[in-house]
Amino acid sequence: MLNRRLFLQGSALIGCSAAAHPLLSTATFAAAPGENRLVVIILRGAMDGLDLVQPRGDAGFARYRPGLAALAAGAEGGPLPLDGFWAAHPGLAKLMPLWGAGELGFVHATSTPYRDKRSHFDGQDLLEAGTGMDLPAGMAREGWLNRMLQAMPGVQSQTAFSVGAEEMLILSGKAPAANWAPASRLDLSAQARLLLDHVYHDDPLFRDAAAEAVELSEDMVAGEQMGGEKTGGEKMGGDVNRQPVKLAEFAAARLREETRIASFSVSGWDTHRAQAGVMTAGLRRLSDSVLALKDGLGPVWGQTTVLAMTEFGRTVRENGSGGTDHGTGGAMLVAGGAVRGGRVHGRWPGLAEAELYAGRDLMPTSDVRAWAGWAIRGLYGLDTGLIEGRVFPGLDMGGDPGLLL
Helix, strand or coil: CCCHHHHHHHCCEECCCCCCCCCCCCEEEEECCCCCEEEEEEEECCCCHHHHEEECCCHHHHHHCHHHHHHHHHCCCCCEECCCCEEECHHHHHHHHHHHCCCEEEEEEEECCCCCCCCHHHHHHHHHHCCCCCCCCCCCCCCHHHHHHHHCCCCECCCCCCCCCCCCHHHCCCCCCEEECCCCEECCCHHHHHHHHHHHCCCHHHHHHHHHHHHHHHHHHHHHHHHCCCCHHHHHHHHHHHHHHHHHHHHHHHHCCCEEEEEEEEECCCCCCCHHHHHHHHHHHHHHHHHHHHHHHHHHHHHEEEEEEECCCEECCCCCCCCCCECCCEEEEEECCCECCCCEECCCCCCCHHHCECCCECCCCEEHHHHHHHHHHHHHCCCHHHHHHHHCCCCCCCCCCCCEC
């Protein structure tokens, strides 16, 4: 008898993967008790936190980054003042109404325990595994969201459509969670599409997800044909910019139903050169994704927390190519009706020479896992000892930083 698994294995499905590839992003979903929603967005490629939220009140910012600071100041609209010290990158202009409403905030000078080697792959694995540098036995390929699900009573699997792409590490583990990859290429004949319709006809979730996956694949092909010679955010007819938004729209639709936890990636943050243009395009993609979540979630946005985090920050000094290199301390973006927004959280270490990590990077003053841990506690009521022992083994959460309302 034909079933979904055999159909997916037998069809001509083509996928691809890379640490910061702009055309691949998986979405993972799980159901949980209660009405609170958690969305974790992995910003692959090491987003520059000093460009995201700029410490304009620190004299070191303009001194170390004369070119980038000037470019931001000359961009359309210029830096967006948050208070007398901080300013947001101009690419976040669409999100400023959320800042004003207290539904957008930032965490600065934060990092995973990863230090010095600055490898995208290792950094992303550590971010998603949620461990320290010494991975406990059996946890090397297990994600912290999955361990959270294992610790929560009443968790059920939330099925999502999956085609030919590896699941995200952040939800890998013993607790069941499916994934769906809308950027995967579907090379289906007309006959295969009829078969797909027949197999999923009586299953609305699979039927609608399958139809959307085919549509996205067709958009991708059309974009390649129209814009193959273009670069950056314009490449492939703008499809690069639409991929994260499609993911956010799909996630919001699931979160309006049984799903309570979702995670997906927004890639393209490796800004070794021409950072001004890359950051502007990336932050517009991220902004559009957050707004797609808000619009799609509608009345449950008030019960939603969005955490956007990256594997590490970038150097304080700009390089000779108009970019920045792999660093240490970075920043998080937090959004949703459940967050305490309108502020920059965390302790600012300063940019004086003696205050830098290894004389080159922003000094981390907090562990990114602690912010996620307090979000988990606030949303789902898990005991701090359980979070420190099982979800983020070896973590000291410290005092409640007041990230959520």
